[in-house]
Amino acid sequence: MNTASTTSLSFSSRLASTIKRRGSAACIGLDPRRDQLPSCLGANTAVDPKNLAAIYSRFCCDVIDVVAPLVPIVKPQLACFEMLGPHGMTALADVIAHAHAKGLLVLADGKRGDIGSTAEAYADGWLAGPWGTDALTVNPYLGLDSIEPFVKLASERNAGIFVLVKTSNPGSKDFQELLADGRTLYQHVASGVEQFAARTAAGETYGAVGAVVGATWPRQLDELRAAMPHTWILVPGFGKQGGRAADVRGAFHSDGLGALVVSARDVIFAHARPEMNTGLSESQWQTAVDRACRDMIERLAADTPAGVLRK
Amino acid sequence: MNTASTTSLSFSSRLASTIKRRGSAACIGLDPRRDQLPSCLGANTAVDPKNLAAIYSRFCCDVIDVVAPLVPIVKPQLACFEMLGPHGMTALADVIAHAHAKGLLVLADGKRGDIGSTAEAYADGWLAGPWGTDALTVNPYLGLDSIEPFVKLASERNAGIFVLVKTSNPGSKDFQELLADGRTLYQHVASGVEQFAARTAAGETYGAVGAVVGATWPRQLDELRAAMPHTWILVPGFGKQGGRAADVRGAFHSDGLGALVVSARDVIFAHARPEMNTGLSESQWQTAVDRACRDMIERLAADTPAGVLRK
Numbered sequence: 001m002n003t004a005s006t007t008s009l010s011f012s013s014r015l016a017s018t019i020k021r022r023g024s025a026a027c028i029g030l031d032p033r034r035d036q037l038p039s040c041l042g043a044n045t046a047v048d049p050k051n052l053a054a055i056y057s058r059f060c061c062d063v064i065d066v067v068a069p070l071v072p073i074v075k076p077q078l079a080c081f082e083m084l085g086p087h088g089m090t091a092l093a094d095v096i097a098h099a100h101a102k103g104l105l106v107l108a109d110g111k112r113g114d115i116g117s118t119a120e121a122y123a124d125g126w127l128a129g130p131w132g133t134d135a136l137t138v139n140p141y142l143g144l145d146s147i148e149p150f151v152k153l154a155s156e157r158n159a160g161i162f163v164l165v166k167t168s169n170p171g172s173k174d175f176q177e178l179l180a181d182g183r184t185l186y187q188h189v190a191s192g193v194e195q196f197a198a199r200t201a202a203g204e205t206y207g208a209v210g211a212v213v214g215a216t217w218p219r220q221l222d223e224l225r226a227a228m229p230h231t232w233i234l235v236p237g238f239g240k241q242g243g244r245a246a247d248v249r250g251a252f253h254s255d256g257l258g259a260l261v262v263s264a265r266d267v268i269f270a271h272a273r274p275e276m277n278t279g280l281s282e283s284q285w286q287t288a289v290d291r292a293c294r295d296m297i298e299r300l301a302a303d304t305p306a307g308v309l310r311k
Numbered sequence: 312m313n314t315a316s317t318t319s320l321s322f323s324s325r326l327a328s329t330i331k332r333r334g335s336a337a338c339i340g341l342d343p344r345r346d347q348l349p350s351c352l353g354a355n356t357a358v359d360p361k362n363l364a365a366i367y368s369r370f371c372c373d374v375i376d377v378v379a380p381l382v383p384i385v386k387p388q389l390a391c392f393e394m395l396g397p398h399g400m401t402a403l404a405d406v407i408a409h410a411h412a413k414g415l416l417v418l419a420d421g422k423r424g425d426i427g428s429t430a431e432a433y434a435d436g437w438l439a440g441p442w443g444t445d446a447l448t449v450n451p452y453l454g455l456d457s458i459e460p461f462v463k464l465a466s467e468r469n470a471g472i473f474v475l476v477k478t479s480n481p482g483s484k485d486f487q488e489l490l491a492d493g494r495t496l497y498q499h500v501a502s503g504v505e506q507f508a509a510r511t512a513a514g515e516t517y518g519a520v521g522a523v524v525g526a527t528w529p530r531q532l533d534e535l536r537a538a539m540p541h542t543w544i545l546v547p548g549f550g551k552q553g554g555r556a557a558d559v560r561g562a563f564h565s566d567g568l569g570a571l572v573v574s575a576r577d578v579i580f581a582h583a584r585p586e587m588n589t590g591l592s593e594s595q596w597q598t599a600v601d602r603a604c605r606d607m608i609e610r611l612a613a614d615t616p617a618g619v620l621r622k
Contacts (some may be wrong), residue, residue, distance in 0.1 A: 031429070033428065033432075049441055077429055077432075079423070079425055079429045079430075079432035079433045079436070080429075080432050082432070082433065082436045082437075082442075083432040083433070083435045083436035083440065083441065084436075084441060085404060085436070085440075085441030085442055086397070086400045086401045086403075086404045088436075088441075089396075089397045089400040089401075090397045090400075092397075093396060093397045111423070111424055111425055111450070111453075112390070112422070113422055113450055114390060114422055115478060115479070115480040115482075116480065117344065118342070118388055118390045118391070119390075121344075121388075121390035121391050121393070121394040122390045122393065122394070124394045125390070125393045125394035125395075125396070125399075126393075129394065129396075130360055130394065130395060130396030130399075131393075131396055139422070139424055139450045139452050139453075140452065140486065141450050141451065141452040141475055141478075141486065141487070142450075142475070142478045142480060142482065142483060143478070143480060143481075143482025143483050143484065143485035143486055143487065144482050144485045145480055145481060145482030145485075146478075146480060146482055164452055164453065167426065167452075167453045167454070167457075168426070169426040169427065169453060169454060169456055169457060170454075170456060171426075171453065171454025171455050171456030171457055172453060172454050173454065174454035174455045174456075174499075174503070175451065175452060175454055175496060175499060175500065176452070176454065178489070178491035178492070178496060178499060179491050179492075180489035180490050180491045180496070181489070181490075185486060185489060185491070185496060188485075188486060188489060189486065192485070
């Protein structure tokens with residue numbers, strides 16, 4: 001179940017080799033939502049959280065079966081499982097185990113952040129710990145000393161973290177773009193992230209610490225790629241939130257590495273997209289997922305340096 | 312289990328009335344840690360997460376039995392349960408249910424934060440949802456639109472949120488004290504929090520939105536109490552992290568309301584404090600918890616406006 005602890009390779013090098021093997025830098029977000037699942041799965045008529053959690057687990061595992069040959073990594077959205085209570089967390093554990101069994105890396109999207117021994121507890125849980133996940137998204141608001149415990153454990157356990165820098169939502173301007181000492185808050189955070197990344201790179205190109213930068217900010221992706229040479233950039237907001245392939249070009253280095261582009265709803269709920277579900281009944285929803293996943297990968301290959309990954 | 316959904320009273324008014332009934336504004340943090348539990352509970356020799364989770368649950372429920380007559384609210388630290396995997400989450404649910412059965416309000420300390428429908432999912436889970444908790448701590452880094460879904464659901468469900476403003480750790484200076492447009496980041500956040508609080512107050516003194524300000528910053532507690540008249544202030548960092556009763560004075564209004572002061576380790580691990588465990592065997596650790604909890608309440612009563620709560 002726990003791939004990270006059974007390897008002596010860093011998260012970064014495992015990520016790079018899996019990206020090359022798949023020929024793709026796409027990350028599929030696993031965000032099950034009751035009212036968006038194919039109706040044949042019965043989520044809308046499930047009467048208790050235990051049943052709904054079982055449906056979420058089955059749905060995500062079925063998505064994983066489709067995307068595992070195509071992408072290097074999946075990103076379960078912890079909120080979607082947490083909202084079902086303890087049964088949701090059991091379903092999450094099943095989904096993580098299935099993703100690993102299919103050769104995928106797993107990034108827990110929890111945006112955790114706390115101080116001292118509490119940060120250590122989150123790191124212990126989510127970085128190659130009992131949940132088995134290989135990496136975790138982290139919120140930097142509490143300061144650099146709150147990120148340190150995550151950096152330390154990620155480095156020790158060959159796991160990774162992705163720190164929020166510039167998020168994809170319009171409201172990211174409220175605080176992240178405040179200008180202090182000639183730099184925006186997100187630039188201050190990026191500077192700290194790059195230092196953590198460089199420190200943990202240990203002679204490799206990238207360190208154990210990545211950044212989250214939304215696909216909705218093409219200019220900032222260019223700027224941050226240049227400012228953070230040792231940092232993987234996780235790019236959410238592709239598709240539904242408005243980001244197009246050309247918008248995320250700047251997140252990549254010229255060798256096609258350095259970025260992971262996330263799509264969730266556009267791929268996992270592709271059964272509801274007319275351009276993906278043509279000729280399919282709803283029970284064939286996995287075929288729509290396959291089409292949407294391949295479509296995303298092709299668009300990334302056409303408009304970004306990720307094209308060089310496809311020999 | 313779910314007190315919030317069975318009442319038509321706002322979180323704020325339930326909090327105020329429980330504080331008055333107990334005569335105390337202390338919040339006990341439930342942060343079980345394997346190596347700090349009384350050794351008679353066997354945590355250090357528990358071999359699997361399921362056994363350890365059961366010990367955490369028993370320990371927290373035993374703490375609750377002691378503090379329930381003395382304090383209005385407890386604050387389980389989600390990280391401590393998450394780090395045990397799914398079994399830890401089941402233990403957490405048991406602890407929450409036990410706290411409610413004993414008449415306590417329950418604040419989930421998860422420091423969650425995300426955007427759009429993901430923020431809605433966290434809010435749905437933790438604000439009078441399947442976990443049954445009455446309130447949740449929230450991280451503001453993603454911006455005001457990321458806090459909105461929490462505010463909306465807290466208001467609808469008579470639940471509450473506490474948004475991180477100025478945290479107790481030294482590294483809170485890194486970003487929270489950056490100066491932009493003549494105000495620090497934490498002051499910008501505080502301004503947004505107060506607006507949410509005022510908007511949700513609905514004629515009452517306080518709204519559904521509180522703030523987290525560390526006990527290690529007495530000057531900022533004074534300043535923020537004045538700047539956020541409609542906002543409950545949750546004050547962690549009392550005791551072990553260095554904050555004393557006099558330091559948290561500024562968080563209160565003169566009627567003894569407006570603040571909740573958190574102590575976790577000093578109370579729940581009081582068996583390890585020589586001044587609290589005199590004459591006790593380790594199996595009498597609950598007596599040490601009782602002494603430490605009363606000691607904290609007395610110190611708050613002596614040195615803060617909370618003294619007026621004790622008739």
